[in-house]
Amino acid sequence: MPDIDLDRVRALVGAANVLTDADAAPALVDWRTVYAGDALAVVRPGTTDEVAAVMSWCAEHGIVVVPQGGNTGLSGGATPRGTRPCIALSLQRMRAIESVDAAGWTMTVQAGVTIEAMQEAAAAADRLFAPDWGARGSATIGGAIATDAGGNNVVRYGNMRDQVLGLEVVLADGRVWDGLRSLRKDSTGYDLAHLFVGSEGTLGVVTRAVVKLHPAPQYQQSAMAALTDLDRLMDVFALARSTAPDALTAFELLPETGVAKVCDTFDLAHPFATRADFYVLVRFAGTRPVTDLLATFLDDASAAGLATDAAVAATAEQEQRLWFLRDELPPMGLYPHQAEGLKLDAAVPIERMVAFHDAVRAIADELAPDALAYGFGHVGDGNLHMTILPLTDDDVPGFRAAKPELTRRIDEIIVGLGGTMSAEHGVGQELRSRVAAQKPPVEWELMRTIKAALDPDDRLNPGVLLPE
Numbered sequence: 001m002p003d004i005d006l007d008r009v010r011a012l013v014g015a016a017n018v019l020t021d022a023d024a025a026p027a028l029v030d031w032r033t034v035y036a037g038d039a040l041a042v043v044r045p046g047t048t049d050e051v052a053a054v055m056s057w058c059a060e061h062g063i064v065v066v067p068q069g070g071n072t073g074l075s076g077g078a079t080p081r082g083t084r085p086c087i088a089l090s091l092q093r094m095r096a097i098e099s100v101d102a103a104g105w106t107m108t109v110q111a112g113v114t115i116e117a118m119q120e121a122a123a124a125a126d127r128l129f130a131p132d133w134g135a136r137g138s139a140t141i142g143g144a145i146a147t148d149a150g151g152n153n154v155v156r157y158g159n160m161r162d163q164v165l166g167l168e169v170v171l172a173d174g175r176v177w178d179g180l181r182s183l184r185k186d187s188t189g190y191d192l193a194h195l196f197v198g199s200e201g202t203l204g205v206v207t208r209a210v211v212k213l214h215p216a217p218q219y220q221q222s223a224m225a226a227l228t229d230l231d232r233l234m235d236v237f238a239l240a241r242s243t244a245p246d247a248l249t250a251f252e253l254l255p256e257t258g259v260a261k262v263c264d265t266f267d268l269a270h271p272f273a274t275r276a277d278f279y280v281l282v283r284f285a286g287t288r289p290v291t292d293l294l295a296t297f298l299d300d301a302s303a304a305g306l307a308t309d310a311a312v313a314a315t316a317e318q319e320q321r322l323w324f325l326r327d328e329l330p331p332m333g334l335y336p337h338q339a340e341g342l343k344l345d346a347a348v349p350i351e352r353m354v355a356f357h358d359a360v361r362a363i364a365d366e367l368a369p370d371a372l373a374y375g376f377g378h379v380g381d382g383n384l385h386m387t388i389l390p391l392t393d394d395d396v397p398g399f400r401a402a403k404p405e406l407t408r409r410i411d412e413i414i415v416g417l418g419g420t421m422s423a424e425h426g427v428g429q430e431l432r433s434r435v436a437a438q439k440p441p442v443e444w445e446l447m448r449t450i451k452a453a454l455d456p457d458d459r460l461n462p463g464v465l466l467p468e
């Protein structure tokens with residue numbers, strides 16, 4: 001990084017909120033430790049006015065801005081590249097829940113509030129803030145909006161785009177766009193708020209948001225069912241959905257490989273005496289009792305030969321234990337060479353889910369036979385996280401050599417099945433060189449036109465999202 005005087009920035013946000021050297025280090029590497037970069041400083045404004053002032057300073061000095069929330073993103077989008085003078089702009093100090101409007105079914109928050117804090121604030125007002133996933137305690141609403149995050153409840157409540165009503169955004173030149181409206185309907189032209197959803201910090205810095213709240217479920221129960229045959233996975237999903245069209249809030253695939261590893265790592269009892277290759281973890285929830293519905297679903301699944309066994313959570317604590325298995329399934333923390341691995345966040349039309357899983361397995365078996373390959377995740381949304389990684393030090397060189405061809409062949413499958421390479425994690429640095437084939441050239445041209453209009457100097461998170 002060149003030597004740029006940061007005294008003006010210190011004056012804008014306070015010297016304690018301009019981190020350099022060792023203090024900045026944690027923000028310069030991503031959660032998976034796959035990406036690392038450099039920046040002049042990590043700047044931590046506390047208000048929208050401070051964000052605007054910092055953005056004006058950056059515009060004046062031609063400084064690149066990489067917004068950062070909880071730094072839990074899985075695509076390297078929040079890691080500064082350091083190839084141009086840049087700052088990481090952390091929203092972590094903007095943690096106010098400004099209002100919970102129970103009557104209007106909305107919540108207004110600053111961008112640095114965590115998903116978990118929003119869930120808790122909604123619950124205290126007898127409402128539900130629906131988004132939920134393993135990183136809930138660290139991931140921020142700003143990051144979730146910027147990646148159009150999904151998670152476990154999408155099957156019932158939709159993804160982040162479906163939750164956002166209005167936004168406040170600081171633009172590249174420091175102007176503030178106040179679109180913080182809670183209107184349910186507004187047909188006066190382009191939907192700017194949703195333009196920023198999924199924009200990965202490339203169009204502006206989200207500073208505040210108004211999101212939707214839903215009725216808090218009075219009843220909720222989860223069960224894990226052992227599948228007879230993965231080929232019939234989507235029959236199990238169809239059955240769950242038809243049994244409880246409004247109450248099915250999560251439908252997740254868990255492979256035995258991952259469940260056993262989580263149990264071993266955390267010294268937990270495995271929920272099944274007789275192991276299956278795959279399980280689904282389902283949650284039924286709503287304002288009416290769900291126990292009978294869940295029992296009907298499991299009985300019908302068993303009668304139809306779809307499931308061999310089930311573990312039903314009888315208490316909230318047991319339910320938490322089942323969901324812990326799902327939360328801990330991602331390979332970070334489970335496998336030493338996870339950062340070498342190939343992480344997929346693909347979605348395909350749901351009827352092609354099993355074909356996708358099997359095709360990826362076949363390619364992995366062919367090109368990286370010693371690697372561990374397992375798929376898990378939000379199959380109710382057609383979104384499967386396949387993970388392929390080397391297990392031992394000795395396997396790493398061979399895996400590295402196979403990875404480019406592995407990646408190319410899998411991407412071809414995704415495009416061929418009409419899918420997407422990023423269902424919920426964003427493109428970031430990770431998929432930037434791979435996504436081009438997924439959309440027609442005119443679509444990328446339109447996106448570039450929008451980017452150039454909002455960020456003519458290409459200073460907002462360059463090097464992510466748009467293919468080179």
Ligand SMILES: Cc1cc2nc3c(=O)[nH]c(=O)nc-3n(C[C@H](O)[C@H](O)[C@H](O)COP(=O)(O)OP(=O)(O)OC[C@H]3O[C@@H](n4cnc5c(N)ncnc54)[C@H](O)[C@@H]3O)c2cc1C
Nearest residue numbers: 069070071072073077133140142143144146149150201206
């Ligand atoms: C264990 C684990 C499980 C996960 N499970 C899921 C899951 O099930 N579903 C899912 O969708 N994600 C999941 N994630 C990924 C991650 O939590 C989400 O992508 C989340 O939305 C990132 O939020 P963040 O605040 O950490 O953002 P960051 O990682 O800090 O940033 C992510 C992107 O958003 C941009 N950004 C951040 N804040 C702003 C802002 N205020 N304005 C503009 N741009 C901004 C960054 O520049 C970057 O491009 C998981 C992550 C982990 C570690």
